[in-house]
Amino acid sequence: MKSMAARQYLRMFEPKLLTVLRAGYGWVDLRRDAIAGLTVAIVALPLAMALAIASGTTPEKGLYTAIIAGFLISALGGSRVQIGGPTAAFVPVVFVVIQKFGFDGLILCTLMAGVMLIAAGLLRLGTLMKYMPQPVITGFTAGIAVSIFSSQVKDLLGLRMGTVPADFLPRWTAYAQHVATTQPSAVVIAIVGLALIAGLRRWRPNWPGFLIALVACTALAIGLALPVETIGSRFGGLSSTLPHLVVPRIPLDRVFELLPSAFTIAFLAGVESLLSAVVADGMTGGRHRSNAELVAQGVANLGSALFGGLPATGAIARTATNIRAGGHTPLAGIMHAGFLLLFMLLLAPLMRYVPLAALAAVLLVVAWNMSEYQHFRHTLSAPKGDRLVLLLTFFLTIFIDLTVAIEVGLVVASFVFMFRMADVVEVTSGVKLLESDNGETAEGLGQRAQLPSDVEAFQINGPLFFGAASRLDNVLDQFRKAPKVFILRMRLVPIIDASGVHALRMLLQRCRKRGIVLVVSGLQTQPLRVVHQMHLTPQDGALHFVPDFATALALANKLVNEPSRQDAEG
Numbered sequence: 001m002k003s004m005a006a007r008q009y010l011r012m013f014e015p016k017l018l019t020v021l022r023a024g025y026g027w028v029d030l031r032r033d034a035i036a037g038l039t040v041a042i043v044a045l046p047l048a049m050a051l052a053i054a055s056g057t058t059p060e061k062g063l064y065t066a067i068i069a070g071f072l073i074s075a076l077g078g079s080r081v082q083i084g085g086p087t088a089a090f091v092p093v094v095f096v097v098i099q100k101f102g103f104d105g106l107i108l109c110t111l112m113a114g115v116m117l118i119a120a121g122l123l124r125l126g127t128l129m130k131y132m133p134q135p136v137i138t139g140f141t142a143g144i145a146v147s148i149f150s151s152q153v154k155d156l157l158g159l160r161m162g163t164v165p166a167d168f169l170p171r172w173t174a175y176a177q178h179v180a181t182t183q184p185s186a187v188v189i190a191i192v193g194l195a196l197i198a199g200l201r202r203w204r205p206n207w208p209g210f211l212i213a214l215v216a217c218t219a220l221a222i223g224l225a226l227p228v229e230t231i232g233s234r235f236g237g238l239s240s241t242l243p244h245l246v247v248p249r250i251p252l253d254r255v256f257e258l259l260p261s262a263f264t265i266a267f268l269a270g271v272e273s274l275l276s277a278v279v280a281d282g283m284t285g286g287r288h289r290s291n292a293e294l295v296a297q298g299v300a301n302l303g304s305a306l307f308g309g310l311p312a313t314g315a316i317a318r319t320a321t322n323i324r325a326g327g328h329t330p331l332a333g334i335m336h337a338g339f340l341l342l343f344m345l346l347l348a349p350l351m352r353y354v355p356l357a358a359l360a361a362v363l364l365v366v367a368w369n370m371s372e373y374q375h376f377r378h379t380l381s382a383p384k385g386d387r388l389v390l391l392l393t394f395f396l397t398i399f400i401d402l403t404v405a406i407e408v409g410l411v412v413a414s415f416v417f418m419f420r421m422a423d424v425v426e427v428t429s430g431v432k433l434l435e436s437d438n439g440e441t442a443e444g445l446g447q448r449a450q451l452p453s454d455v456e457a458f459q460i461n462g463p464l465f466f467g468a469a470s471r472l473d474n475v476l477d478q479f480r481k482a483p484k485v486f487i488l489r490m491r492l493v494p495i496i497d498a499s500g501v502h503a504l505r506m507l508l509q510r511c512r513k514r515g516i517v518l519v520v521s522g523l524q525t526q527p528l529r530v531v532h533q534m535h536l537t538p539q540d541g542a543l544h545f546v547p548d549f550a551t552a553l554a555l556a557n558k559l560v561n562e563p564s565r566q567d568a569e570g
Contacts, residue, residue, distance in 0.1 A: 012124070013078075015292060015296070017329070017334075020330065025331070033331045037334070040318050040327070040333075042339075043318060044070075044083075044340060046210040046211055046362055047086075047210060047366070048066040048340070051090075056099060061309055066086060069300040070084045071334055072303050073333065075296075075330065076300075077292065077297075077314075077333075078288045079289075079293055079314070080288075081280050081323050081330075081333070082277055082319055082333060083315050083318040083319045087315050088145075088367065089141070094106060094311060101258065104249055105254060105258060108254070110311050112258065112262035114297075114298045114301035115298065116262065116298070118299065121291045121297075125291075126270075126291040126294045133389060133409070133417075134379070135379055135390040136413055137271065139409060142376050142394050143396070144397060146371070148370070149367045150171055150172070152364060155190075155359065156187070156357060156360045156361070158228060158229065160183075189220065189221060189228055189355045190360055190361045191361075192213075193213045193214070193358045196209065197213045214358050217361075218355060222353060226355075228355045230352060231351055236352075238348040238351050240349065241345075242345075243308065246307070260403045263403065265301075269311060273313045273314035276319050277290070279316055279320065280323060297313060297314070317369070318336075385420070386416070392405075392412055421462070421468065451556075456479060458475055458486075458489065460472075460488070460489070460493050461493075463493065463500075464490075464495070464503070465499060472503045475507065476510055483516060485555075485556040486517070487553075487556060488520050490520055491523075491524070491548070493524065493527055497530070498534065517559055519543075519555055520544070521548055521549050
């Protein structure tokens, strides 16, 4: 039995690559995956460099990430068509980590995030990601988009300034101070790049718009000898050698300082990869293994860090491109990594001429797509609590910190949920009850007439959890005269937690002080189990548990009509 459970547990982490190869793989499949892999590599090439530069590091770091992490995510992941690599979601947090702790600090941060992701997968937390509140996701995604746009103003305008500040307001203050250094040639290159990308998306959506725009802008800058900053002028030549394993000096003394950023990277990697896998399932009709995907993401981040790369996750846009291009197995993602490596080895000398303004134009489009402004606007029409979570997460992401934004967004979303759930719970008197415990309808007055004069009944409708447990505090205060028996109907309580059981104990204590016998009727399976686990047991003359309201009425009649102990002794 244990061996069967162990096999089922291990089955959750089996890479989809093994599943595909076991089912059979032929030349037709190889051809389709090769075409898709080449298509995605062409799309990923400019993005990897642009995202690395936006993150505050050199462009080859982005290529290393796309190659190493892209290979590992496809080889070990739980999705057939997932494409991994650097994504725009990481840009703000990576930029801040590099500025504060250097690139070695980022390596440690990424390693810790990788361990967190592996642990999350092994603990089978992948299924919990689906409970992430949508306003939180929309808020920090839109906030990241604004941050990316903000980080690209220097290259878009060709401003002659030093390091761009990490914080939003100081950054724009610095831009305002150097706006007089705007280079018209950089603005022209950026406009041409944006126009080409927008035009190709409208009239030739299947063409690699990012790559075409970069090639055209590079040719324009070289042909007209425009005085624009390029990859070569800022970073020197790109490496044309294979990425190699390097164990950098890791500042272990800063582990606790880096822990919040590592958690943010792990959180973003987990959420974005699983969202991407869900989107892919919708496009292909497949079904991913969420926990296997988390483990693969963790291994990929470990590998990327050890090869000098950046944090990585599943990329929704590149995954969709892979599917549209015909990719249907993980080998497409593996070949995408291989093609990127080939491009880096062959084209590195030419990449030095790419204008940074053109890469900024690419990232501007990425930020616009990431903002999902229509979804943001749609969420603004949601209930007040959802709007609060959305705007709070959005502004905290921009002005404070992505880690703080996620933490506060989740906490506030949880409080909003608890408030709503507590508001749903009703504690109503016997006069208002319209249903009996067997589900048959009855008139309220007729039901109230069934109660003896010294008996009162209330019903709880909804989960009795910590957010709603206080509803029982003042129930007894509503009686002008204390009854001899109080029936608490709980047939409509699906779940109860420790706070709910504690509220029942407190109600029992108040009943005993006033000489009232408490009768609880209609407990469902989960509440009954929890009540017994927490040792709230029947107490003769004080607390009774009965299966339904009819039994409760019969017991109440018996308790009201039986002579008291003093009468019996007399």
